[in-house]
Amino acid sequence: MKGIVFTEFLEMVEETFGLEVVDQIIEEANLESEGIYTSVGTYEFSEMLTLISNLSDKVKISINDLLYEFGKFLFNSLGQAHPEVIKSYTDPINMIQSIEDHIHVHVKKLYPDAELPTFNVLEKTDTSIITIYESSRGLYALAHGLMEQAFRHFGKDVSITYTLLQEDGTKVKFEAKQNV
Amino acid sequence: MSNNEIDILKRSIERQKKARKQAERILEEKSKDLYDLTLQLRETNERLENLLSEKTSELEGVFINIIDPYIVMDPGGKVIKMNQAAISLLGYNFKDEDFNLKSIIHPDYLEQSKKSFEQLYEVGTIKNFKTKIIANDKSEILVQLNASVIYDKHKKAIAAQGILRDITREEEVKQLLAVQKRQLDIIVENSPLGIVLTDKGEIIKSNQAFQNYLGYSKSEIEGMIVKEISSPEDIDESLRLMEKMEEGDIDKFTLIKRYTKKDGSQFLARTSVSAVRDSIGIMEYQVAIVEDITKEREAADLLKESESRLSSLISNLHLGVLLEDKKQNIVLSNQMFCKLFSIGKSPDELLGKHVSSVSDLVDSWIVDLPSFKKLTQTLLKEKKTVLGKIIELHGGQIIEIDYIPIYSNGLYTGHLWIFNDVTVRNNYRRNLEIQKEKYSSIIANMNLGLIEVNNDDIILLANQSFCQMSGYSEAELLGEKGADILSVKNKELLLSKSKERLKHHSDSYEVQVKNKDGEWRYWLISGAPRYDETGKVVGTIGIHLDVTEQKQLELQKEQLLNQLESSNVALKEYAHIVSHDLKSPLRSLNALLTWMKEDYGDVLDDAGIQNLNLMEDKLEAMDNLINGILQYSSIQDDVSKNTSVDVNEVVKEIEEIIYIPPHVKINIVNTLPTIIADKTKIHQLLQNILTNAVAHIECEEGLVEIGSRDSGDCWTFRIKDNGTGIPPEYHEKIFDIFQTIGNKEGSTGIGLSIVKKIIEIYNGEICLDSAKGKGTEFYFTLAKNK
Numbered sequence: 007m008k009g010i011v012f013t014e015f016l017e018m019v020e021e022t023f024g025l026e027v028v029d030q031i032i033e034e035a036n037l038e039s040e041g042i043y044t045s046v047g048t049y050e051f052s053e054m055l056t057l058i059s060n061l062s063d064k065v066k067i068s069i070n071d072l073l074y075e076f077g078k079f080l081f082n083s084l085g086q087a088h089p090e091v092i093k094s095y096t097d098p099i100n101m102i103q104s105i106e107d108h109i110h111v112h113v114k115k116l117y118p119d120a121e122l123p124t125f126n127v128l129e130k131t132d133t134s135i136i137t138i139y140e141s142s143r144g145l146y147a148l149a150h151g152l153m154e155q156a157f158r159h160f161g162k163d164v165s166i167t168y169t170l171l172q173e174d175g176t177k178v179k180f181e182a183k184q185n186v
Numbered sequence: 187m188s189n190n191e192i193d194i195l196k197r198s199i200e201r202q203k204k205a206r207k208q209a210e211r212i213l214e215e216k217s218k219d220l221y222d223l224t225l226q227l228r229e230t231n232e233r234l235e236n237l238l239s240e241k242t243s244e245l246e247g248v249f250i251n252i253i254d255p256y257i258v259m260d261p262g263g264k265v266i267k268m269n270q271a272a273i274s275l276l277g278y279n280f281k282d283e284d285f286n287l288k289s290i291i292h293p294d295y296l297e298q299s300k301k302s303f304e305q306l307y308e309v310g311t312i313k314n315f316k317t318k319i320i321a322n323d324k325s326e327i328l329v330q331l332n333a334s335v336i337y338d339k340h341k342k343a344i345a346a347q348g349i350l351r352d353i354t355r356e357e358e359v360k361q362l363l364a365v366q367k368r369q370l371d372i373i374v375e376n377s378p379l380g381i382v383l384t385d386k387g388e389i390i391k392s393n394q395a396f397q398n399y400l401g402y403s404k405s406e407i408e409g410m411i412v413k414e415i416s417s418p419e420d421i422d423e424s425l426r427l428m429e430k431m432e433e434g435d436i437d438k439f440t441l442i443k444r445y446t447k448k449d450g451s452q453f454l455a456r457t458s459v460s461a462v463r464d465s466i467g468i469m470e471y472q473v474a475i476v477e478d479i480t481k482e483r484e485a486a487d488l489l490k491e492s493e494s495r496l497s498s499l500i501s502n503l504h505l506g507v508l509l510e511d512k513k514q515n516i517v518l519s520n521q522m523f524c525k526l527f528s529i530g531k532s533p534d535e536l537l538g539k540h541v542s543s544v545s546d547l548v549d550s551w552i553v554d555l556p557s558f559k560k561l562t563q564t565l566l567k568e569k570k571t572v573l574g575k576i577i578e579l580h581g582g583q584i585i586e587i588d589y590i591p592i593y594s595n596g597l598y599t600g601h602l603w604i605f606n607d608v609t610v611r612n613n614y615r616r617n618l619e620i621q622k623e624k625y626s627s628i629i630a631n632m633n634l635g636l637i638e639v640n641n642d643d644i645i646l647l648a649n650q651s652f653c654q655m656s657g658y659s660e661a662e663l664l665g666e667k668g669a670d671i672l673s674v675k676n677k678e679l680l681l682s683k684s685k686e687r688l689k690h691h692s693d694s695y696e697v698q699v700k701n702k703d704g705e706w707r708y709w710l711i712s713g714a715p716r717y718d719e720t721g722k723v724v725g726t727i728g729i730h731l732d733v734t735e736q737k738q739l740e741l742q743k744e745q746l747l748n749q750l751e752s753s754n755v756a757l758k759e760y761a762h763i764v765s766h767d768l769k770s771p772l773r774s775l776n777a778l779l780t781w782m783k784e785d786y787g788d789v790l791d792d793a794g795i796q797n798l799n800l801m802e803d804k805l806e807a808m809d810n811l812i813n814g815i816l817q818y819s820s821i822q823d824d825v826s827k828n829t830s831v832d833v834n835e836v837v838k839e840i841e842e843i844i845y846i847p848p849h850v851k852i853n854i855v856n857t858l859p860t861i862i863a864d865k866t867k868i869h870q871l872l873q874n875i876l877t878n879a880v881a882h883i884e885c886e887e888g889l890v891e892i893g894s895r896d897s898g899d900c901w902t903f904r905i906k907d908n909g910t911g912i913p914p915e916y917h918e919k920i921f922d923i924f925q926t927i928g929n930k931e932g933s934t935g936i937g938l939s940i941v942k943k944i945i946e947i948y949n950g951e952i953c954l955d956s957a958k959g960k961g962t963e964f965y966f967t968l969a970k971n972k
Contacts, residue, residue, distance in 0.1 A: 013205075025194055025195070025198060026191075026194055028198070029194045029197055029198065032201075033197075040201070040204075041201055042201050042204040042205045042208060043205060044205045044206070044208050044209035044212065045209075046209055046212050046213070047208060047209070047212060090308075094301060094305060107313070107314070112309075131364075131368075167405070169405065169408045169409045170409055171385075171388060171390065171409055179390065179408070
């Protein structure tokens with residue numbers, strides 16, 4: 007997993023719960039990386055799972071809720087890091103539609119070894135989009151948060167519902183409807 | 187700042203330092219990689235440059251010949267190269283005039299295009315960029331552009347090359363598709379049929395109808411496995427078909443299966459599954475259309491049941507039925523039709539055949555074939571309902587034919603023939619007429635007067651005899667009120683009888699009626715209520731017999747009987763008086779004779795004594811005679827004295843009373859019956875016969891036999907002796923009073939007349955079989971029910 011996810015995650019924890027909690031969840035986990043992450047590096051996915059479950063235990067918030075919140079945080083961070091990407095879109099639906107064909111192409115340019123989820127668009131109108139998220143990581147809640155924030159970023163109010171097509175969350179159908 | 191906080195910060199800084207070092211290391215590695223790569227690239231570049239200069243001239247021709255429109259433009263957008271396809275698409279030629287790609291972009295797309303161009307030079311490529319341009323002929327063309335930047339040796343962008351694709355049509359099609367998809371969505375969502383999209387057995391999308399069928403909400407049902415909502419018994423078949431579809435053997439299948447609802451109940455549905463395949467035939471999704479056929483199935487079952495009821499009704503109908511369609515093919519016939527015309531085939535075999543296959547057979551039965559042919563031709567031509575046409579068959583049957591054309595929505599679709607065998611009905615009607623005639627002639631000719639009146643006593647009918655009896659003609663009687671025209675002596679009786687009639691009572695009674703001549707006549711009337719077909723009393727039928735003559739005879743007879751009775755009584759009294767008065771001088775004579783024998787026995791000679799003895803005998807006979815007369819006259823029919831009498835007992839008693847000479851024996855042949863009678867009379871009857879029998883036996887061994895047998899209504903008795911016998915000339919006389927044969931002592935000539943009188947009381951008869959010297963056999967009968 008890319009280092010930027012770890013650094014941004016710890017950034018969110020620090021902003022939200024304070025440095026002490028960051029320190030605790032790292033110290034309590036027996037991590038190979040010892041909690042030392044740089045955005046340009048690549049680390050084990052299991053470390054992210056350990057960190058987030060430690061945080062969940064600590065702050066008594068479900069993992070999925072944490073992931074959802076992290077998704078929203080991550081969108082903003084990524085947006086700050088790569089503003090040109092977001093600027094090339096005028097509305098969130100087009101942006102989500104272009105994840106596969108545009109955004110992920112750019113990601114692969116910078117990080118050829120990145121393991122990315124797929125977003126297959128099933129249906130799209132001017133105000134709604136149905137897409138199927140597929141990833142062995144099963145981080146659909148993170149994807150949910152990212153999408154939610156994408157709409158907010160463009161100043162759109164949205165209702166996103168999702169259906170688990172696989173119980174482990176490795177295949178999920180998202181339906182996003184813009185509220186007019 | 188607490189120690190703890192310092193520790194945390196220390197650790198954090200430590201991590202940051204290490205992270206920085208890690209990042210620096212990674213970057214150093216990357217720098218080295220890049221340096222190596224640059225060296226490699228430089229070498230490759232030099233090789234390529236040589237190669238390029240070789241290939242450029244070749245490529246130039248190739249680019250020009252690319253089928254898709256191809257352009258090369260400088261960073262400002264000015265077109266510096268384009269192929270023939272691009273020229274014909276845009277209508278501009280860079281050779282003829284300078285033109286800038288940016289200048290022909292449609293104003294609506296300007297801003298977006300500007301960004302895309304920036305992106306192109308920034309990233310180096312642009313893919314599937316859509317924009318609208320205005321061609322030289324002012325037509326608007328929607329194009330898709332795939333472009334890449336051309337760099338010079340110094341990595342400076344000098345131009346961009348791109349392939350344009352006219353997607354105007356494609357986009358129109360896309361929009362059309364989107365519209366159609368929206369329409370389809372509306373149809374799917376509002377379809378009364380359940381529609382569901384599945385992927386490998388998992389429900390991805392479903393419409394409202396399907397959710398309603400199963401009772402799950404949209405969010406509940408999506409993600410469910412089809413197996414979960416299928417009835418277990420149908421799963422194997424579904425899987426088998428699904429496998430075939432997966433293998434590409436079939437593209438769709440339909441099956442009828444049961445679904446389990448959320449509430450656990452089931453419903454039967456026709457399910458049509460179609461495969462949605464990608465361009466190379468791999469199945470991506472399955473679309474299933476689900477139709478609840480529970481009600482349909484129930485209705486079909488009901489229909490089937492009613493059809494079978496109807497067809498069994500028709501096949502067992504007592505009417506011959508033949509239904510033809512408009513081409514005169516047989517649609518339906520029944521057993522009775524085949525039987526009537528001896529078709530020799532079952533109704534099922536006739537099905538679908540043209541009517542000509544049976545018409546010859548039918549025709550062969552018709553007596554008047556020409557008329558029948560004419561009739562059927564007219565019927566088929568006019569196509570109007572005709573009922574009750576009568577035809578006669580060679581077998582003697584009378585058939586009533588109905589022709590009924592059948593119209594559906596005003597269109598003639600065929601016709602129905604109905605054949606009704608009315609032979610029996612016709613014969614019945616004829617018989618009824620014959621019967622009516624018969625009775626009418628009986629009524630007209632009978633000797634009894636018949637009259638029919640309604641409830642108001644108005645005469646509706648009177649026959650010949652009644653007219654004769656009453657003296658009025660039929661014309662005088664009809665329409666008149668019975669009581670007005672015929673005066674009756676006892677009107678109250680008549681009125682009460684009329685009331686009885688209304689209570690459905692019928693009886694007979696006698697009235698006195700004055701006829702037209704003013705004569706009073708006795709009529710015996712039998713009256714009975716007359717009913718209409720609903721069983722209501724509408725009047726009276728009276729049968730009259732003039733009994734005036736009989737009545738007069740009866741009155742005479744009654745008078746005679748009264749006279750007879752009083753003279754009988756007088757006679758009886760007379761007999762008593764006479765016998766009593768006669769007996770008293772007899773007793774005096776007897777006393778005088780006894781005294782004379784006692785006082786003068788010594789002085790009288792033998793002859794004198796003998797004469798006295800003779801006188802004594804005559805006196806005794808005289809006494810017996812008088813007793814006999816008394817008995818005879820006192821025998822009377824008196825039922826009240828009847829009891830159960832054992833005749834065997836009676837015979838025994840008689841044997842003890844009467845004198846039986848020693849050489850005579852009385853023998854009872856069979857056990858005699860016990861009869862209902864006056865015991866005294868039976869005793870007297872048998873005693874009189876037996877006394878006679880035993881007294882007249884002269885042979886050495888006398889035998890009297892008594893026997894009896896059951897003769898149905900009566901008992902027959904037989905008393906046989908072997909005595910002197912009775913000559914045939916006396917056989918009648920002996921039963922008359924005072925008749926004896928010879929001068930046997932003690933014979934009064936009354937005994938057998940008493941016997942006859944008793945037998946007559948019991949409705950019996952007596953006769954005898956005898957000849958002189960051959961013994962006598964008496965037969966007599968006694969009725970059982972007296």
